[in-house]
Amino acid sequence: MELLTNQILAGIATGAIYACMALAVVMIYQAIDHLNFAQGEMAMFSTFIAWQLMQWGVPYWWAFLATLALSFAGGVIIERALFKPLANAPILTHVAGFIALFAIINSVAGLTWDFTIKQFPTPFGSSPFLGSQLISTHQAGMIGVTLVLLLLLYFFFQFTRVGLAMRAAATLPESARLVGINTSWMVALGWGMAAAIGSIAGMLIAPVVFLEPNMMGGVLIYGFAAAVLGGLTSPFGAVVGGFLVGIFENLAGTYIPGVGNELKLPIALALIITVLVVKPNGLFGRAIVKRV
Amino acid sequence: MTAMLNIRDLKAYYGQVQALHGLEFGLNEGSLTTLLGANGAGKTTTLRAICNMVRSTGSIEFEGKPLSGRSTENIVRLGIAHVPQGRGTFTTMTVDENLQLGAITRKDRAAVTSDIERMYAHFPVLKQRHTQQAGTLSGGEQQMLAVARALMLRPRLMLLDEPSFGLAPLIVRDLFRILGKINREDKVTILVVEQNAQLALELADQAYVIETGRIVMSGNADDIANNEDVRKSYLGY
Numbered sequence: 001m002e003l004l005t006n007q008i009l010a011g012i013a014t015g016a017i018y019a020c021m022a023l024a025v026v027m028i029y030q031a032i033d034h035l036n037f038a039q040g041e042m043a044m045f046s047t048f049i050a051w052q053l054m055q056w057g058v059p060y061w062w063a064f065l066a067t068l069a070l071s072f073a074g075g076v077i078i079e080r081a082l083f084k085p086l087a088n089a090p091i092l093t094h095v096a097g098f099i100a101l102f103a104i105i106n107s108v109a110g111l112t113w114d115f116t117i118k119q120f121p122t123p124f125g126s127s128p129f130l131g132s133q134l135i136s137t138h139q140a141g142m143i144g145v146t147l148v149l150l151l152l153l154y155f156f157f158q159f160t161r162v163g164l165a166m167r168a169a170a171t172l173p174e175s176a177r178l179v180g181i182n183t184s185w186m187v188a189l190g191w192g193m194a195a196a197i198g199s200i201a202g203m204l205i206a207p208v209v210f211l212e213p214n215m216m217g218g219v220l221i222y223g224f225a226a227a228v229l230g231g232l233t234s235p236f237g238a239v240v241g242g243f244l245v246g247i248f249e250n251l252a253g254t255y256i257p258g259v260g261n262e263l264k265l266p267i268a269l270a271l272i273i274t275v276l277v278v279k280p281n282g283l284f285g286r287a288i289v290k291r292v
Numbered sequence: 293m294t295a296m297l298n299i300r301d302l303k304a305y306y307g308q309v310q311a312l313h314g315l316e317f318g319l320n321e322g323s324l325t326t327l328l329g330a331n332g333a334g335k336t337t338t339l340r341a342i343c344n345m346v347r348s349t350g351s352i353e354f355e356g357k358p359l360s361g362r363s364t365e366n367i368v369r370l371g372i373a374h375v376p377q378g379r380g381t382f383t384t385m386t387v388d389e390n391l392q393l394g395a396i397t398r399k400d401r402a403a404v405t406s407d408i409e410r411m412y413a414h415f416p417v418l419k420q421r422h423t424q425q426a427g428t429l430s431g432g433e434q435q436m437l438a439v440a441r442a443l444m445l446r447p448r449l450m451l452l453d454e455p456s457f458g459l460a461p462l463i464v465r466d467l468f469r470i471l472g473k474i475n476r477e478d479k480v481t482i483l484v485v486e487q488n489a490q491l492a493l494e495l496a497d498q499a500y501v502i503e504t505g506r507i508v509m510s511g512n513a514d515d516i517a518n519n520e521d522v523r524k525s526y527l528g529y
């Protein structure tokens with residue numbers, strides 16, 4: 001029994017990372033209607049920027065905030081420079097763009113900071129959380145940050161004008177333009193927010209997996225899986241999806257004989273496909289009510 | 293007197309296909325004009341050209357300002373509200389949110405709140421459903437919502453593309469009565485595109501008839517409605 005609780009708690013903790021990454025995936029999906037394969041590399045690069053700032057002596061939280069701002073700006077710049085010119089190009093052109101972006105960011109990070117793993121600090125410490133052996137303060141911190149982020153996004157989309165405008169531009173671009181929304185900038189804003197959210201995911205996971213240019217590969221796949229499971233259009237779904245994937249991955253690794261660490265990923269993906277067969281819009285995807 | 297909207301030699305293209313062939317017409321400030329024509333005549337294209345949603349050449353001036361080269365959202369911000377064919381409702385959002393979106397470019401938040409109340413006074417059915425997803429509304433209610441959303445801009449000019457489409461005659465009358473009221477009381481200049489000539493001519497004071505991308509007839513709405521030759525040859529009733 002204690003093993004079970006333990007595994008679920010550990011799953012929730014890793015799930016927080018997937019949830020964070022899934023939030024970034026949902027942001028970009030809302031803005032551009034498909035997935036950004038370079039999302040993980042962008043997050044990795046952001047994390048290196050934070051690391052570099054701290055190497056220069058900037059205190060953790062200042063480095064954290066500066067990284068958020070720089071990542072946001074970076075996301076906007078990437079959209080303006082690379083993807084806005086492709087706005088009317090076919091989808092395969094975009095895919096090629098994502099792959100190019102992936103390769104460029106990965107090698108620039110490798111060239112600048114080399115491929116040796118680096119320690120990344122956690123602001124939460126790594127002692128047992130509330131004296132419990134089940135979960136560390138860093139893990140509790142990750143969960144907390146993810147939930148706060150979700151709450152902020154919820155308020156942003158539900159109660160601010162920019163949030164409403166972004167939703168409108170994502171669902172019906174032409175109608176959005178007809179109420180005066182600059183949909184092109186809404187896309188750029190989506191890129192910026194996705195990059196900033198991704199940077200949070202990167203900074204939270206770096207203390208766990210160590211910092212190096214390939215650190216986000218697996219995480220991004222789980223992030224995609226979580227987002228798809230949750231429904232791709234719902235930030236809430238992304239977070240629930242992230243926790244579910246984290247829990248399931250851990251339980252499968254522990255309890256299904258022969259799965260171990262190597263097969264955790266395919267098992268988790270199989271679960272997701274099963275869910276999608278039953279519920280194609282994901283668990284919390286937009287169910288569109290139509291009346292003719 | 294110079295017109296509020298002035299269109300000269302307007303040509304519009306879908307790829308290689310030309311849909312408008314040197315269209316000319318004007319709208320006087322405060323008027324309620326209808327643009328009539330059969331299916332495929334170029335009515336929708338005309339409205340889309342005004343909002344720069346289709347490639348076009350020629351000159352379109354709104355209150356003396358040329359519109360060419362402006363983006364759709366900038367044209368809207370000048371005070372031109374466009375209710376597109378098919379209504380363009382944000383079906384996954386609530387009625388309230390649709391109205392908020394209509395006013396998204398406005399800075400006067402207090403006035404926006406009172407305008408939403410005004411819209412609910414114009415269209416009581418919308419008030420009953422204000423927290424409901426817009427996609428659950430009936431066709432008539434969605435058309436009312438589309439008009440209300442356009443009015444939230446506090447437009448100087450409102451363009452409507454076949455608002456009667458798919459609605460029962462009684463509901464069309466109701467909608468047109470409200471349009472007439474908005475035109476008189478709120479001083480919004482209105483251009484209604486219609487296939488349904490009879491009702492539109494009752495509503496409008498000016499009328500144009502469009503055929504294969506050209507204006508072929510213009511005049512006072514009553515005169516056109518009362519001219520049997522014109523009705524027979526151009527409007528088919």
Ligand SMILES: Nc1ncnc2c1ncn2[C@@H]1O[C@H](COP(=O)(O)OP(=O)(O)O)[C@@H](O)[C@H]1O
Nearest residue numbers: 306309311329330331332333334335336337338
């Ligand atoms: N997206 C399009 N691509 C190609 N041709 C189009 C398109 N939309 C309209 N047309 C053509 O342009 C002409 C005018 O169409 P439209 O303005 O929609 O007419 P109306 O609104 O009066 O029914 C028609 O001949 C139509 O076939």
Ligand SMILES: [Mg+2]
Nearest residue numbers: 335336337377
């Ligand atoms: Mg049409």
